[in-house]
Amino acid sequence: MSSRFSTSDESSSSSRCSPNSYFDFVSGILSNQLKKFRSQIFQTLQSQFLGYESLSSLINAFVSDYGFDPVIRAKAFGYYSLYEFLASDYMKGLVFINFKDNGEAIFKAIPGDESKHIFIEQRIWHYYREKKSHQLFRRRCRSIGSHNGRPNF
Numbered sequence: 001m002s003s004r005f006s007t008s009d010e011s012s013s014s015s016r017c018s019p020n021s022y023f024d025f026v027s028g029i030l031s032n033q034l035k036k037f038r039s040q041i042f043q044t045l046q047s048q049f050l051g052y053e054s055l056s057s058l059i060n061a062f063v064s065d066y067g068f069d070p071v072i073r074a075k076a077f078g079y080y081s082l083y084e085f086l087a088s089d090y091m092k093g094l095v096f097i098n099f100k101d102n103g104e105a106i107f108k109a110i111p112g113d114e115s116k117h118i119f120i121e122q123r124i125w126h127y128y129r130e131k132k133s134h135q136l137f138r139r140r141c142r143s144i145g146s147h148n149g150r151p152n153f
C-alpha cells in the first residue's frame with residue numbers, strides 16, 4: 001500500500017518541477033531571446049555609419065539581415081512598437097535617436113569599446129568618399145568653365 005506522504009527524495013525532485021522553477025526557466029529563455037534580439041538590432045544599426053533615415057529603412061534592412069519582422073518581435077516582448085523598443089531603457093547606450101528639423105527620426109548605433117575601431121574606420125572612409133566626391137565635382141566645374149562657356153564633354 002502506498003503512502004500519501006513523500007520521502008525526502010520525492011520532495012526534492014518535486015521542488016525541481018515546481019511552478020516557480022518553471023517560471024524561472026521560461027523567464028531565462030525569454031531573457032536570452034530578448035538579449036539576442038537587442039544584439040541583432042544593434043548589429044543592423046552598426047552596418048550604417050550615418051544611421052537609418054527612417055524606421056521603415058531600418059526594418060527593411062533588419063528583415064534582409066535576419067529574415068523576420070522586428071516589429072512583430074518587439075511586440076512579442078511586450079513593447080507597443082519597434083520605436084518604443086529602440087527608445088527604451090533596455091536599448092539605452094546602444095541606440096541614439098536624433099531628430100531632423102522636420103521631425104523625422106534618424107537611428108544610429110552607439111559604438112561600444114569592442115566595436116569602436118570599426119566605427120572609426122567607417123568614419124574615415126565616409127569622409128574620404130565625401131572629400132573625393134567634392135574634388136570630382138570641383139574638377140568638373142572647372143573644366144566646364146574653362147572653355148569659353150562650352151562644356152568639355
